[in-house]
Amino acid sequence: MRLPWLNPLLLLSTVATVVFPAAAEHVLRSTSLAACQENSGFTASLFDVVFTPDNLTASINMIATSSIEGYVVFDITILAYGYQIVKTTVNPCTSNLPGMCPMTSGKMNNPFNLPVEKDALKSIPGIAYTFPDLDATVRVYINKTVNGVSSPDSIACLEADVSNGKTVDLLGVKWATFAVIALALLSSAIVSGLGFTNAASHIAANTLSLLAYFQGQAMLGLCAIPLPPVAASWTQDFQWTMGIIRVGFMQTILTWYQRSTGGTATNIFDTLHYVSVQVEKVKRSLPALDAAVGIVKRSASSVAKHGLAKRSYLQTSFGSYIVYGIQRVSFKARIETTNLFLTGITFFYFLCLFTAIAVIAAKFICDLAAKGGLIKGDAFSEFRLGWLTTLKGILFRIALVCFPPVTVLCLWEFTQVDSPGAVVVAVFFFFGVLATLSYAAYKVIRIARRSVTLHKNPAYILFSDPGTLNKWGFLYVQFRASAYYFIVPMIIYTLIKGMFVALAQRSGTVQAVALIIIEAGALIMVSVLRPYMDKSTNSFNIAICAINFVNAIFLFIFTDVFGLPGLVIGVVGVVLWIMNAAFALILLLMIIITTSIILFHNNPDTRYQFMNDDRTSFMKSNNNITTASQLDALAATARGVGKEAAYDIEDDESARSSPANLGAPHRPGTSGSGGNNSNRYSLKSVRDSARNSVRSSVYGAPVHNLHNQNSGSMRAPSPFANGAAASGSDRSLNVPPQTQNKTSAASPWQRGAGYD
Structure with missing residues (x-):
């Protein structure tokens, strides 16, 4: 109906x-x-x-x-x-x-x-x-x-x-979109802490994709292309995603910083009572107007007269100013142009600081609640034990989310040079964030390749080790395991797009053509490779890429290179607003409804099918992480090794030279240190029995029965059963032959890891 x-x-x-x-x-x-x-x-x-x-x-x-x-x-x-x-x-x-x-x-x-x-x-x-x-x-x-x-x-x-005073640039829209993004990410963290990693990863992936779409909308407004008023106001609704948020007292501090570090801050808002500011808009077949634009020049004498910083604004021959691109966004946000860069960077810094404080506070609150009996003793156990690693992972994720605004604002600052102090900040943040994300991507690729070498499956180490998952997982959990590398194209896409937005402010046509090529490439890549974790997430991101491509075409129309009738350009501006408003509303409703259902679901993981890369088979049970850690320590004691034998799962050399990987199990009838091996097998039999008991309690059935039910067929024994290349959470689990004979089926922890 x-x-x-x-x-x-x-x-x-x-x-x-x-x-x-x-x-x-x-x-x-x-x-x-x-x-x-x-x-x-x-x-x-x-x-x-x-x-x-x-x-x-x-x-x-x-x-x-x-x-x-x-x-x-x-x-x-x-x-x-x-x-x-x-x-x-x-x-x-x-x-x-x-x-x-x-x-x-x-x-x-x-x-x-x-x-x-x-x-x-x-x-x-x-x-x-x-x-x-x-x-x-x-x-x-x-x-x-x-x-x-x-x-x-x-x-x-x-x-x-x-103008009639009515606009789509509304404070309510900004707060509503921010609230949905923030609450969805918070819900994802809570659901993950409760052990429902599958549901949490879906919420986080879709929410971050929605945030990336909002940042794409903001970048449309930052382009130096004349926009119809409704399009300019619509893109202004999402400038908060770029850190462009006006706070009165902060603007005063930033102005002081500009002046104290050798710069000259603008004060255009103090001159509005005797100087007009024109917001550049689409020219509609006005030959005379094109000639008038040629009059526009930089007037150093008038700049000095009105106290405006050099290189800040274009000025007409009769004294008014013209703002376009990034300056247009700054003016509509009522932020001085010389303060815009520092405004965005300051919010990025405070976001990292607030997140660190919030994570530390959450850790202590959970500990106090567990001691006081308000929550179960094993609730949020993984977070409470590895909160520092989790904090590092969250900060890495914030760096990834804030990479678009950091790229655009820092590169633009290099062209403005508002003050030597501001340039130093731009160099530190741009190259610091770029180096951080590049290093993180390198680590993920290195770990995944090692996992492929040892286990014929990149998902094994990427998802079996909690430290790796919590620290580097932000780069690959939204992708299928075989597309772990896709974070590199994403970083390159953001960097190139930000470079054209920031460095091509003199030519809107160049920006429009570049964005068409970039968005077309992104759409083709996502549609062909389908790198995300499942079909629904791929469809979600393909739709976003398609809308971004259409928006790039609209921007090219706004450049008026074809000399289209003014009515066509005006209608396209309205279409851009209505299309994106409807699309954003649909995505917001999807996030709200999905998150609400998951929060009130007894087992939200059942709402999503498990990924084909079988990542859940390699994840340790959050409810039994303490027991698993104790069993690992027991195995290390049985082998007669201590902390010196532990190795970093991210280190290739230590992984190959670890005693756990070099020592082959003793077999009856062969020479070796009989006493040590006898103890080793005895204690390992206890450990194996305990671990099987833990897994039975997690899956609700004996290990061998559960595996037969799930797989429906017998799997061949692992080629690494002799311990020569053991790694991940079961790297020390070297089962002797007599134990293998008792359990003919492979453990579900080995499914999809190259054992079949």
């Missing part, structure tokens, strides 16, 4: 009614006036017009310079989304415009109110007051009159963008 709210028009109307109440006062406003032809006889450094239809009054505050003298007429054109809706001619003498009949040269800086007739309201559609981020423009050509006849050539051209 087709539900009525699925109708896009009804949905759009409903959103407009809820978000923008009808009781709100209707208003149309313009805050900048741009010249749209060279040698314009009328320019304005400040232009602020507010029209309220309820009282039929337009309040005008303007600082302008006019070189026009004599009688003139105004040719006025109003465009909405590139489509001409009004075209009229106004004679200032018959309209009683003060000081304009005739016009005189000089400066105009006196605010005044202009009455508007009721007949003029009929030409303004009602949707102009309610539709968010209205893309409307008023263009005025000033023509001289000779004997009451208008000259065909204009002596001035003015253009003003009109």
Whole structure:
């Protein structure tokens, strides 16, 4: 059955009614006036017009310079989304415009109110007051009159963008998306701590993919491509994922840091009462406007006059400023451009600090709760025993999540050089995070290759060792075991994309073409390789890559290299907003519903099928990790080795030279140290019996029965049963021949590890 709210028009109307109440006062406003032809006889450094239809009054505050003298007429054109809706001619003498009949040269800086007739309201559609981020423009050509006849050539051209005060850049959207991401990641950590690793890995993988999609939306807004107002505002909703969040007192501190380290901080927001700032938008077939853009230049004298840092803003010949790309995002977030880099880096630093404090606090709270009997003694046992390794893994994951903003902001800072101190911070964070992730990826590949060499399966060591899983698992748990390497293409993808966004701010067309190629490559790679853990996760990420590719095509359309009609570009901007809003809503609902079901499910792991790489067979039971650790210690004692025999599972040389791997078991009838081997077999028989008892309690059935039920066939004994290449959690489990004869079926801990 087709539900009525699925109708896009009804949905759009409903959103407009809820978000923008009808009781709100209707208003149309313009805050900048741009010249749209060279040698314009009328320019304005400040232009602020507010029209309220309820009282039929337009309040005008303007600082302008006019070189026009004599009688003139105004040719006025109003465009909405590139489509001409009004075209009229106004004679200032018959309209009683003060000081304009005739016009005189000089400066105009006196605010005044202009009455508007009721007949003029009929030409303004009602949707102009309610539709968010209205893309409307008023263009005025000033023509001289000779004997009451208008000259065909204009002596001035003015253009003003009109807004109704409604926008999709809403604080509620920012908080809602942040809350969903944060709660989903927290739920994943809790579920993992309770031992449901399969469910936890699915939640974390989908949540991080959603966060990556939000960062992709933010990068669209950071590109130096003129965007329609609704597209620019939509991308602004996700700039929090790049650390672009305004906090008043922090901006004061960062400004002080800029100045104290040899930089000059901008103060553009303090100059808005006498200087206009134009947000660059799509040019719609205006040859005169293209000529006016050629006027844009950097004015060092005006920069010094207004106290603005050099290299910060483009300035027109008549004193107003133009912001685009990263500067546009900074201006809309009300953050000074020279503070933008440090703002993002500061939030990254505080995120790491807060996470470390939270993990340490969680460890002590769990310990106190266990001692007080509030939770079971073995609850969160793996986290409580290996909390330091877990903290390292979490910090590595934060570095991976924050790599896109660090890349974009640091590389952009290299082009701005706001201060020597800021450049030092950029060098430290960019190369530090890049080196950290590169080292982590190298370690994962090294461990996986060793696992393939020893066990014919990369999943064995990657998932059997809790230390490796907790420390490096953030790089590979979302992928199938055979695609452990896919983190490298992800890092390269993020790095190249960030380089084009940050370093190509001078050419939006170059950015658009580069993003099409990058996103197309990512879509093809994910669709062909399907590297993620299961079918649903692959579909989730393929859909995200497809949307990112479509968005890149939209960006290329916004560059207007094809000279498309203005209406087409305006419609594409609205389509980009609606498409991404619907897609983001679907993904958010999926995360919310899935996480809610898992939190209230008795055994959430059963909601997902086990991965084909059989990773769960290699994971130690979280509920019995203490017992397993004790059994490992017992085995080491039986072999007559101590701490000196322990080795790092991430070290190739120590793995090969470990006594546990070099010593072959003694067999009856062969020469050897009989006393030691006799003790060894005796104690190992106890250990094997205890471990089988533990596994039986975990799986609810004897080991050999459970394995026969699951596999349905007998598996060949392990080629590494003699201990020559034992590794992972069972590296010391060298079973003598008489024990092997008693249990003909292989242990489920060996399934999928190359034993069949």
